[in-house]
Amino acid sequence: MIENKERTLEQLESVFKAYEQREIERVFLVACGGSRALMVPSKYLIDREAKKITAEVYNSNEFIHLNPGTLNEKSLVILCSHKGKTPETTDAAQFAKDKGALTISLMYIEDAPLKRASNYTINYSWAPAGSKEQYSEIMNYGILYRLTLKLLSIKENNQKYDKLINSLEGLEKAFDKANVQYRAKAKEYAEKVKDENIIYTIASGSNYGIAYTFADCILMEMQWIHSHPIHAGEFFHGPFEIVDKDVPFILLKGLDETRPLEERAEVFLKKYTDKLLTIDAACLDLSDLDDDIKGYLAPMVINYVLRLHAVALAEVRNHPLPTRRYMFKVDY
């Protein structure tokens, strides 16, 4: 775990200097699994805030095989891998660097193959689910927001960067309050669903990545419970046919512009299932975050709440989160 916040801030400054020195037209956010999903909110931010710069999120291996036609020396490629060892992500960094792109890798340990394949590395603060984050303001989500919003500030004169920094400083308080509000509720929920075979998650916009992580990485990977992250807008175009009184859903309601999509799904789910858990950012105390930035940071607090649920589930199901049967155990 990174313990040196000053060094992380210095690493960021070096990247910002590099921004000054080159033209950047397009941002590629590249990683695997949970590390890929955590980039979704930053793509949302760029899509909302940018005037010209565009952003895409890619799985590392697809990035290489698809080989985007617009990947060139005017591209910024941001990669992430917890321990910097996922081979597809290291290969993607090298691939992008060879094409002349500016490559920045995020990892929470200091040195790893991914670092050696990238132009710049930033170490973020990381704590396992259930443990207190040492520096909430430099978690991976926050680093991504800093990197993307500063780019827009330098290249397009976006004015929200200072508000972002102030809001990131307020995150720890928001997490602490969410902890008080949700810890007992998470345990109750875990008791209720511990024997379910399937639990779906639903969200849209900047929250979709969080729904994805909970479905793919927590329920499927770490609890071996069937799941699927459903986009709230897509829900009515197929998935809603699976809804029944006894089918469990977790609906995330954020504060971004796509909230009406989540509200529409909620109206339907309330009517047709008895097993709906809604986690609504509007019911969380986010008073330590700036109003202009709240919608972007809400996924981080919802994610914190979901992690309380993950820890509670693992406990009542007697299935520790790190349990794997295939990952790093068989060839794949």
Ligand SMILES: N[C@@H]1[C@@H](O)[C@H](O)[C@@H](COP(=O)(O)O)O[C@@H]1O
């Ligand atoms: N569920 C895990 C993710 O949480 C992790 O992000 C991913 C890639 O790992 P890394 O971040 O180390 O590259 O592997 C799995 O999919």
